[in-house]
Amino acid sequence: MIILPSSGHYWSMPPDVMLLAPLHAATPRVHAMTFEELFAEYSAFVWRSLRRLGLQPADADDACQEVFITVHRKHALIEVGRERAYLFGVCVRVAAGVRRSRRRKPWHTPSNAVVDESEGKRRSTSDALMPDAEQALVQAQQQQQLDAIVARLPDELRPVFVSYELLEMTMQEIALALQLPPGTVASRLRRARELFTAAAQAASRREQL
């Protein structure tokens, strides 16, 4: 049974009602997605989530496979309308595992824009599609800077900031994905924004020197 939340009053719902509310009320679905549909719909979202959670592209590829292998085992348990929240929750756990396994290496190598040999073959193909190499370079540098700042956010703030500001998830989805009370999500987002803004300003000042 699906209960549609009234706009703007989601957080005032009793918890049991909140858990029944679909996360995409604008386009409610009544049937569960197959595993193939999940991959078709959310593979790009999962990969971007993993990247923004601090994984290098090659690691994000492997982690993306791991996420969907997990989903393959459990996809019958995913509730209709909550796929994105579920997937992001898995992404957070998988990304944390990859980071732990990379403990001996820097979280982000300084040469993020320079790809390793195994990456080179695939990257060169996508690079060939970029209309402007200079623009691509600037974009890569900005992404590297963004990743460096996000990496310095405290662990408990990072997923909240990434999911809301970069992946455009709703507060409701984030609360479900991270299994946090709505108030905690809001306060973490606020703190993360302050830290991120301060770090971005500092980085900008350093560039101008």
Place this chain on the structure above:
Amino acid sequence: MSEPSRLLDDAATLPEVARLLRAGRSESLSPVRRTAIATGISAATGAALAAGAARGGVSAGGAAAAGHAGAATLWKLVGLGVLVATIGGGAWVARYRDVPSHNTLNAPVSETAPITVGEAASRAPVSVAPTVALSAVAEASTTAAPGSLQVPTHATPVHPAPAPTPQPSASHAHQPTRRAAAAVAPAQDTLRIEVAMLAEIKRLLNASDGAAAQARLANYRAMFAHGVLVMQADVLEIELAQHAGATAKVRALADAFLQRYPHVPASERVRRLRAPALAGSGEVDEAPTP
């Protein structure tokens, strides 16, 4: 509680903050990566993601063909391409003589170039190939939506091709077939062909047509000895050996695979495939575990 406005939507957000956030949102999963990931998941789970992706591309193009049929069609196109090259090849070969055979993705190729003929001419299923031009494959790929695998559904007919004739005098008659594959299509098309070939092998395996699957796998190996999806082909080969009941071969292949790739997602599947072979010999699993 209402949703706070996002920083990028807030006019008060500092430009340097907005710039970084925009960069973070702009990065996307390329079709090449997506395909490679899908194939890896398919190998690990047995789900038909690669074929499903092809199916999505076909439906996006408005065709009614099923995914497996699409993969089969692409396979036939590859075969026919070899056939067409038998007739029209020759001088073009010199142009591609310097293409590094180990790097098909980066090879400078032409979308419409005829291809040389190698051993694949005798192996490819040309007898069942429809008369279509390979350029249709490249053309379809350039119009495909990002992230989709598209099999041409309105392939350009060509004149009925005469039976392939041997070219004993041509010095290039036995050029490596992977070079021929590189000349067939640009980088992404090469990967599409790899995906389609592996999807076809998987389909044949699921249909318990081991002999045909084995023949297709041999063709894949010949064309893509250093392909992007070689690891997935290795998994399929183990599955084929298991299907054939060749326990010793399963074990040997699985051991070799786990030696090479101990910590990839497909390793777990290979261990599962290897387990019955070990049980039959009464040995203990000593393969590396993640």
